[in-house]
Amino acid sequence: MAFRVHGLNRHTFMVVLLGLLTVSFDTEEYSPLLFKHYITDESAVCNDGTRSIVYVRKVPSSRKWLLYVEGGFLYCWDQATCDNRYEKNPELMSSDFAPDTKDPTGLMSSDCNLNPDWCDANIGYIFYCSSDYFAGTVRATDPLSKTSFHFLGWPILQAAIQDLLHVHGMHDANTILYTGKGGGGVAALFSLDRVVDQIRNGLDDRLHCDIRSFTDSGWVSSRDPYTPRVCDDTNDAATCNIAGGVQRGINAWLPEYPEECHAAGYTWQCFFANYSFTYITTPSFVFTYQYDYAQLDTDGLISFHGSYNDKAGVAWAQEAAKNLVEKEIIGHRSVFFFLPGCWDHEIMDKSVLQDIYIGDYNLVDAMRTWYRGVHAIELYDSDFIMNSNPTCKNIR
Numbered sequence: 001m002a003f004r005v006h007g008l009n010r011h012t013f014m015v016v017l018l019g020l021l022t023v024s025f026d027t028e029e030y031s032p033l034l035f036k037h038y039i040t041d042e043s044a045v046c047n048d049g050t051r052s053i054v055y056v057r058k059v060p061s062s063r064k065w066l067l068y069v070e071g072g073f074l075y076c077w078d079q080a081t082c083d084n085r086y087e088k089n090p091e092l093m094s095s096d097f098a099p100d101t102k103d104p105t106g107l108m109s110s111d112c113n114l115n116p117d118w119c120d121a122n123i124g125y126i127f128y129c130s131s132d133y134f135a136g137t138v139r140a141t142d143p144l145s146k147t148s149f150h151f152l153g154w155p156i157l158q159a160a161i162q163d164l165l166h167v168h169g170m171h172d173a174n175t176i177l178y179t180g181k182g183g184g185g186v187a188a189l190f191s192l193d194r195v196v197d198q199i200r201n202g203l204d205d206r207l208h209c210d211i212r213s214f215t216d217s218g219w220v221s222s223r224d225p226y227t228p229r230v231c232d233d234t235n236d237a238a239t240c241n242i243a244g245g246v247q248r249g250i251n252a253w254l255p256e257y258p259e260e261c262h263a264a265g266y267t268w269q270c271f272f273a274n275y276s277f278t279y280i281t282t283p284s285f286v287f288t289y290q291y292d293y294a295q296l297d298t299d300g301l302i303s304f305h306g307s308y309n310d311k312a313g314v315a316w317a318q319e320a321a322k323n324l325v326e327k328e329i330i331g332h333r334s335v336f337f338f339l340p341g342c343w344d345h346e347i348m349d350k351s352v353l354q355d356i357y358i359g360d361y362n363l364v365d366a367m368r369t370w371y372r373g374v375h376a377i378e379l380y381d382s383d384f385i386m387n388s389n390p391t392c393k394n395i396r
Contacts, residue, residue: 030060032110034102034125038095040167041159046129047082047093047149049140052156055102055125056168057110064175066108066121067164069157069191070128071183074242077249079147080235085131086149093149095129106349107179107214114351117364117371118177124164130156133246133271134187136253146252154256157191158198165202172204176211178282181346182294185218189273189280194258196282213284214367216348217292221324222272226316227300241298246271274328277335285336285370286329287363290321291343291386314386322384330378336370338363341381342392355394 034055044052072092076082082093091097102125105114112119130136136151138144164170178195180188188195192213200206222243231240231248240248247268260279261270269275273286299320301313325339340356347353347363354362358379361369366379381389 044155044159050095053127054160057123064121069180069184072128081237084235126160132253135255151253179214181216185215219273225299339380
């Protein structure tokens with residue numbers, strides 16, 4: 001396996017635990033579960049008008065917070081695609097089906113053996129029920145509305161942050177990690193600097209709180225698909241490639257765009273990090289698989305399902321992985337990348353944080369290095385051969 005480690009001598013790496021990463025629980029009892037709370041702003045509603053939700057776990061005496069923006073299988077953009085989404089997955093458009101508690105694993109786990117650096121963090125888990133990458137601003141009753149559903153992801157996100165600050169105690173935080181995976185990762189990047197500004201304005205000590213971003217599988221490519229995708233004359237948004245769906249979605253969502261990206265003349269492109277990252281200033285850690293099967297699905301490649309039966313498809317996927325890493329991702333300032341050459345999707349809610357390596361580093365090691373002050377580093381498998389990294393087998 002060939003790999004590249006850029007920006008750090010991997011043979012001299014030493015794990016240095018900051019006070020930030022030291023686990024220290026108060027003796028007061030607490031529950032590792034996340035509990036459901038309805039957002040106090042009752043106007044920030046889900047697609048179907050039900051109240052939006054944030055799940056919260058409080059850890060006594062901890063001033064560390066992990067914020068998680070939930071994803072949920074893309075979006076919808078007109079009456080047909082939204083009716084189809086509501087019929088198949090109503091839990092993605094309504095809070096009526098949301099459980100009272102969540103017990104996540106991975107980076108939100110309270111198990112300090114699995115998750116040594118964040119097991120003692122308070123958690124704010126922002127529930128996704130707006131089908132718009134947390135970007136929309138349209139009520140079903142608005143004259144510009146194109147459906148009988150609301151698209152209010154941006155007000156939901158703002159209201160959730162306000163509640164976390166002023167209802168759930170995040171105002172005294174000294175460390176905040178703003179995260180998301182999949183569609184939630186896209187949403188976290190799209191909203192990143194604006195949310196960080198909102199958080200800082202609500203903190204007791206806005207100057208000294210360390211706020212960073214970790215995105216998992218949210219760096220989605222706007223590339224042309226392998227096979228033509230059906231974006232019209234269908235009621236299923238999943239038959240469209242992501243870029244095509246977003247271009248249709250913005251007409252229904254009327255997003256609140258990040259100011260600098262929009263000022264540069266971009267609209268739908270701001271949902272794709274190869275455009276938007278130029279304008280992002282928050283220190284960021286980006287994780288994505290080179291062969292993200294959710295992306296490959298929308299590229300029309302899921303039929304080979306990693307089996308190598310479609311030789312032309314595999315060759316296309318390998319070239320796409322190379323272009324994703326070398327032309328889209330690598331080279332951005334002050335960004336830490338971890339890009340294994342595996343065929344999979346998402347990591348932060350799985351129990352494999354310490355099982356996938358690039359060179360000498362797993363994800364926990366890499367994040368520790370990042371928090372030590374090494375702000376820009378590139379860790380990636382450089383041969384661009386699917387699953388040539390032997391630790392890919394540890395994912396499942």
